């Protein structure tokens with residue numbers, strides 16, 4: 359956030375000039391606004407500090423937060439202190455937390471240099487390690503993973519700062535008798551991806567992560583089942599609609615990237631058809647549905663000479679990856695095979711937290727475009743060949759929409775630019791800071807005095823990406839409007855790499 363004063367001035371000036379030009383010459387918005395992606399990157403990493411659970415470190419930058427959840431796991435005699443709150447409540451949900459860490463790790467693998475160039479590599483690694491440290495604690499035995507602390511039902515009766523929590527903090531696990539291949543698979547993917555990053559800077563930690571990743575993958579593969587059948591309190595909050603087969607392929611492909619061991623690649627090839635990897639054509643990539651991610655990585659493997667011998671199956675994966683990218687670009691023949699767009703040009707998948715799909719698409723498109731470019735290849739869509747630059751330009755258009763190039767003229771990244779959401783649906787941010795007001799704020803007191811207040815949040819949740827506008831680009835900044843005003847860790851996580859890449863345009 360350094361130098362933000364100057365940047366803000368420039369930003370406002372360029373915006374004003376731009377608007378004059380637009381009204382005079384009807385110049386398109388997107389072509390003349392320029393955004394400070396470096397600042398957006400810095401802000402996005404600050405957000406993860408606001409979502410921290412546990413004992414906060416001395417260098418915590420979000421200073422309206424304080425320690426919380428310090429007895430998590432105590433009743434179950436396991437140390438589950440730490441990790442992240444997923445969104446605006448105080449539950450720790452294992453599945454989206456792991457997906458968040460996979461995305462952050464992938465961003466740092468692809469764009470580590472660009473993140474470092476912006477001076478943010480340390481913060482990115484801290485954000486990742488806050489998750490991986492927790493997963494190590496939560497994986498107490500080869501076949502036991504603690505995958506939720508607290509529950510949505512009782513948590514949602516209360517509007518309380520995490521520091522004041524009085525809600526039940528029961529911990530829930532998956533094990534041999536209560537399997538959870540999706541949460542085990544996603545956690546394995548997160549740890550495998552993170553192990554790649556730590557290999558150079560902390561080889562011991564990297565090996566530890568990999569060890570846990572391998573065990574979790576074996577556990578998920580051997581004892582198959584959906585985690586929300588074992589942890590039923592997750593249903594309705596993070597129901598695993600797509601099942602666990604996508605996460606098992608996802609875990610295997612990340613383990614292959616981390617180890618280069620054929621056994622993992624063979625798993626991805628052998629199960630390609632049965633697990634839906636080469637049959638599901640998707641239009642979303644999300645905490646629930648990883649197929650497009652697997653398909654994109656498989657296509658990138660195909661770009662390497664050494665994988666040519668597997669080209670029959672890898673090409674089947676690629677055709678499904680292409681379906682996803684072409685759907686985002688509106689280049690599949692059938693309208694219903696494409697992703698809808700708002701009149702303002704935003705990808706629109708569904709009403710509740712639509713921005714997660716936008717951010718995830720922007721990230722996959724960016725990564726894929728760079729790999730196509732490096733391999734001197736194009737994307738094949740039913741409506742024609744697409745050069746890598748077009749994928750990237752579209753990803754940029756989505757990010758620019760997020761940062762302010764949209765009909766509401768506001769940024770959906772909190773704290774960025776002159777106009778952004780003021781009433782994020784977030785317990786901690788919407789209640790007076792614990793630092794300023796240490797008095798206990800009760801469950802319903804929070805609802806009466808803070809949730810219901812029409813005033814802006816007292817604390818700015820910098821770097822949060824909210825659910826965003828509806829399919830007509832309309833947005834109503836009200837705290838109770840959780841579909842548009844709640845932010846999630848996996849929304850912002852997907853933007854980190856894209857901001858870094860955009861900040862380094864040649």
Ligand SMILES: *[C@@H]1O[C@H](CO)[C@@H](O)[C@H](O)[C@H]1NC(C)=O
Pocket residue numbers: 691740741
């Ligand atoms: C898509 O439409 C184009 C032009 O109408 C046509 O040439 C092509 O065969 C179609 N492709 C598929 C897979 O339907």
Ligand SMILES: *[C@@H]1O[C@H](CO)[C@@H](O)[C@H](O)[C@H]1NC(C)=O
Pocket residue numbers: 734
């Ligand atoms: C890239 O591909 C094009 C067309 O397929 C070809 O003409 C060109 O020589 C290739 N360039 C490199 C550097 O391989």
